[in-house]
Amino acid sequence: MTSEHINVDDLLLAHAAGRLPEPVGLVVATHLALAPQRLATYREYEAFGGAMLEELSPVELSAGAFDRLMARLDDDAEPITTRDAGRGRAAHDPDVPAPLRPYVRGRLADLPWKHYGSVSEAKLPLDESVYRTRLILLKAGKAVPKHTHDGQEITVVLKGAFNDGIGHYGRGEIAIADAHVDHQPVAEAGEDCLCLTVTDAPLRLTGTFSRFLNPFLRF
Amino acid sequence: MQFKGRMNGSKSPADLALLDDIEKVAVDRDRDAFGRLYGFYAPRIAAYLRRVGARNDAAEDLAQEVLLSVWRRAHQFDPQKAALSTWVYTIARNKRIDALRRERHPEFDLDDPTMEEAEAPRGDTYTETEMVKDEIRTAIASLPHEQAQLLRIFYFEDKTHSVIADELGLPLGTVKSRLRLAVAKLRSLLEGVG
Numbered sequence A: 001m002t003s004e005h006i007n008v009d010d011l012l013l014a015h016a017a018g019r020l021p022e023p024v025g026l027v028v029a030t031h032l033a034l035a036p037q038r039l040a041t042y043r044e045y046e047a048f049g050g051a052m053l054e055e056l057s058p059v060e061l062s063a064g065a066f067d068r069l070m071a072r073l074d075d076d077a078e079p080i081t082t083r084d085a086g087r088g089r090a091a092h093d094p095d096v097p098a099p100l101r102p103y104v105r106g107r108l109a110d111l112p113w114k115h116y117g118s119v120s121e122a123k124l125p126l127d128e129s130v131y132r133t134r135l136i137l138l139k140a141g142k143a144v145p146k147h148t149h150d151g152q153e154i155t156v157v158l159k160g161a162f163n164d165g166i167g168h169y170g171r172g173e174i175a176i177a178d179a180h181v182d183h184q185p186v187a188e189a190g191e192d193c194l195c196l197t198v199t200d201a202p203l204r205l206t207g208t209f210s211r212f213l214n215p216f217l218r219f
Numbered sequence B: 001m002q003f004k005g006r007m008n009g010s011k012s013p014a015d016l017a018l019l020d021d022i023e024k025v026a027v028d029r030d031r032d033a034f035g036r037l038y039g040f041y042a043p044r045i046a047a048y049l050r051r052v053g054a055r056n057d058a059a060e061d062l063a064q065e066v067l068l069s070v071w072r073r074a075h076q077f078d079p080q081k082a083a084l085s086t087w088v089y090t091i092a093r094n095k096r097i098d099a100l101r102r103e104r105h106p107e108f109d110l111d112d113p114t115m116e117e118a119e120a121p122r123g124d125t126y127t128e129t130e131m132v133k134d135e136i137r138t139a140i141a142s143l144p145h146e147q148a149q150l151l152r153i154f155y156f157e158d159k160t161h162s163v164i165a166d167e168l169g170l171p172l173g174t175v176k177s178r179l180r181l182a183v184a185k186l187r188s189l190l191e192g193v194g
Helices: A008-016 A022-034 A036-055 A065-075 A085-089 A098-104 B012-028 B031-051 B056-076 B084-101 B130-142 B145-156 B161-168 B172-190
Strands: A114-116 A119-123 A132-138 A147-149 A153-159 A174-177 A193-199 A203-205
Touching: A008 A022, A008 A036, A008 A174, A008 B172, A022 A036, A022 A098, A022 A132, A022 A153, A022 A174, A022 A193, A036 B031, A036 B084, A036 B130, A036 B145, A036 B172, A065 B031, A065 B056, B012 B031, B012 B056, B012 B084, B012 B130, B031 B056, B031 B084, B056 B084, B084 B130, B130 B145, B130 B172, B145 B161, B145 B172, B161 B172
Parallel strands: none
Antiparallel strands: A114 A119, A119 A132, A132 A193, A147 A203, A153 A174, A153 A193
């Protein structure tokens, strides 16, 4: 792994430092929810932030700032048991891990799926000015058309597994395809593969066939 | 009300006092204890927010919001899971992203105790505690200057790798590899701690 290529550890560090754009952060949070063995590393990275926060030179706050805050506490209701309590009670799909729920809201089947042969995709409601955030469902044993990237494609597996000729990725694992990676993800036989995928630039088809079948063409 | 906060550095005894204070806030809604937490954290959070790009008044307003979250969510703080400073840091980080980038910071557990399945087991080799946090501070202090400097920039300045590289007069690849070196060094120093 050269320094030119980012890896999952880089993503964990950047997320802990608050540096990731929301779509990429969503991939990392989903990874952490499904691969709790990575939590120790992530918490360690957050602890770097906590340790360095303590060492910052304190800045002087304006006179009266504390009193104003105390006045707000007077108006404050009882502590909120959980800000997102409603979310936990809402019906949700077992294939949708917690970080994705605010974006999926309800059942997977209710998303605006578009079907392209053995590949289906549903856009998630995130800002699209730089990144495109999609759920991709690949039928068991089927392939996404071969493609390469100008930018990056970061994918986390929610269900099933796929192999792209470079690696095998199971539930919770992150696949990072950098610029120039030419790959063709194939879902493992036996189970459909559901992924969350974020791309930051158009894909280029490298196969000789089926421009019309390629769901990525519109990217 | 005149507030008397702690402005000195935090060695472990002070950390223990602040841990006491957060519990008093959680259990008794103790305002004096909250005042001490404010005294230590608000000026540092404001410093953090200024460094990541908030104007002075915005940094102060946001620091107040962070402390308000500390007040409201004190019962959610779990000293077994994170050092107090780390917990406060994550609240400040998320508020900053909400406010300055108008985005969410996706969280892996959404801080929601009703989601039992999201309650992930902790890693088996590392338990973060106040003591470990002190070890981290010591470890960061022992890094070569240029590595510690880069780590601080990475966490506390809202600059892309390219801008950081320009400002430090380094090739982009060097910035990335130096950051990885710093993290690898810290992790090796911390191995077995906790």
